[in-house]
Amino acid sequence: MLPFEKTEYQERVRKVKTSMEEQGIEVLLLTDPSNMNYVSGYDAMSYYVPQGVIIATGLEEPVCFIRLQDLYCASETTWMCDENVISYPDKYLWEPKVLHVMDFIGGFLKEKGLHNKKIGLEFDAYYFNAHWYNRLEKVLPDATLVDATALVNWVRGQKSVKELEYMQIAARIVEKTMYNAIEKIGVGVRESEVAAGVYSDLVKGTGVYGGEYPALAPVMPAGERTAGAHFSWTTEGKYQDSQLVYMELSGSYKRYHAPLTRTIFIGEPSARVRETAKIVVEGLNVALSAVKPGVTCEEVEKAWQATINKYGLEKESRMGYTVGIGYPPVWMENSAFFKPGDKTVLKPNMTFHMMPGMWLDGYGVAITETIRVNESGCETITRFPRELFVR
Structure with a gap:
C-alpha cells in the first residue's frame, strides 16, 4: 500500500x-x-x-x-x-x-x-x-x-497534511527513544548498551506504529567527545561520573524524520555547563518565537545569535535546516537554512530541525527541536522537556 x-x-x-x-x-x-x-x-x-x-x-x-x-x-x-x-x-x-x-x-x-x-x-x-x-x-x-x-x-518544502502526520509519528518514536536512553545512562553503563537500546526503540516504534532505520546513525558522544558535533558512541567506553553526554536522534516513519537532541550530565554539573545549557535554551526559545510566515531564515538565525552574543558566545555554523524525507547519509532536505544570508521567506507547513548546539573547548551542549511553521508562528513537532538532564 x-x-x-x-x-x-x-x-x-x-x-x-x-x-x-x-x-x-x-x-x-x-x-x-x-x-x-x-x-x-x-x-x-x-x-x-x-x-x-x-x-x-x-x-x-x-x-x-x-x-x-x-x-x-x-x-x-x-x-x-x-x-x-x-x-x-x-x-x-x-x-x-x-x-x-x-x-x-x-x-x-x-x-x-x-x-x-x-x-x-x-x-x-x-x-x-x-x-x-x-x-x-x-x-x-x-x-x-x-x-x-x-x-x-x-x-518539498511545504508539507501536506499526510506528511505532517508521518512526522508526528516519527516524533512520538524519538520521544520514547530519548526518554528510555536517558533513563539507561549511568555510571558504569556501556555506551554501546545504550546505543543498542536506541536502535531497538527506534525500530520498535510507539507500539501502534513501527519505526524504520534513520537516515543518520545516532549521534551520542560522551565526555570530551561532546566537543565534536558528529561522534557516535565508543565500542568499549563506559559512562563515568561527572561526564557530559548528548544525543541527537530521530524517529523515522515512511522515511519521514523528526530529529531531537538533548544533553545529559552524569553527577553534579559544573556552573559552566549549567550556564551554557541555560543560554542554549534561552536562545532556542527566542528563535522559536521569531519564526512566523513572512520572516526570513536569516532573521531567525539573527535572533538566536543576538541572544547568545549577550553572553559572549558565538556560533559560526547554521542553527537549523529543513527536514522531512531522509535516506543515508542525512535527513536534511538541503534547501532552506537558518543561517546568515539565507533570505528564504518562511511559509506555513515548512518544517525545520532547529539545531542550536554549542561546541566549545572540551565540551558541547545541544538542545534541539523539530518544528512546523504554522499560520501565526510555529509549533514544535517534537515535544520533550527543554532542559539539561541530570543523572
Whole structure:
C-alpha cells in the first residue's frame, strides 16, 4: 500500500514540472533517493547502485530506472504504470568504464526523442558523481546538461497534511527513544548498551506504529567527545561520573524524520555547563518565537545569535535546516537554512530541525527541536522537556 494517494504524487510532479518550466528545463534526472521517493514513492535500500527517476515536460508520468534485481521493489512502491518502471541488467554494473547505467538512461532518452533537450541533473547530490556526468555527456552530445541539484528539494518544502502526520509519528518514536536512553545512562553503563537500546526503540516504534532505520546513525558522544558535533558512541567506553553526554536522534516513519537532541550530565554539573545549557535554551526559545510566515531564515538565525552574543558566545555554523524525507547519509532536505544570508521567506507547513548546539573547548551542549511553521508562528513537532538532564 502506497503511503500517499496517487493524486498527491501527481500534484508533486505537477509542481516539479512548473519549477522546471520556470528554469527552462525540459528533462530532469533525479538520483537523490529522497527526491526519487518524493515524486515516485520508490523506497528500497538499492541506492548503492545507480538508479534514477526521469521527469520530462512531455511525459505524463515519471519514469523510474532501477536495477533488474530491484524491479519488484519498484513495482511494489511506485505509483506509475508498469511501462514507466524500467530495469537494467547487471551487465551495466560489471565494467562501468566500458558500459554504464548512464548509457542505458541515455539510450532511453534517445528513444523518446529527449536526447537534445535541456536536461537538469543533481550535480551536487550524494548519489551523482563525476563519472556519471561524463558518461551522460558522452552519450548525449546534443543535450544541454545543467545543474538542477535542489529543484525538487525546494518543492518539498511545504508539507501536506499526510506528511505532517508521518512526522508526528516519527516524533512520538524519538520521544520514547530519548526518554528510555536517558533513563539507561549511568555510571558504569556501556555506551554501546545504550546505543543498542536506541536502535531497538527506534525500530520498535510507539507500539501502534513501527519505526524504520534513520537516515543518520545516532549521534551520542560522551565526555570530551561532546566537543565534536558528529561522534557516535565508543565500542568499549563506559559512562563515568561527572561526564557530559548528548544525543541527537530521530524517529523515522515512511522515511519521514523528526530529529531531537538533548544533553545529559552524569553527577553534579559544573556552573559552566549549567550556564551554557541555560543560554542554549534561552536562545532556542527566542528563535522559536521569531519564526512566523513572512520572516526570513536569516532573521531567525539573527535572533538566536543576538541572544547568545549577550553572553559572549558565538556560533559560526547554521542553527537549523529543513527536514522531512531522509535516506543515508542525512535527513536534511538541503534547501532552506537558518543561517546568515539565507533570505528564504518562511511559509506555513515548512518544517525545520532547529539545531542550536554549542561546541566549545572540551565540551558541547545541544538542545534541539523539530518544528512546523504554522499560520501565526510555529509549533514544535517534537515535544520533550527543554532542559539539561541530570543523572
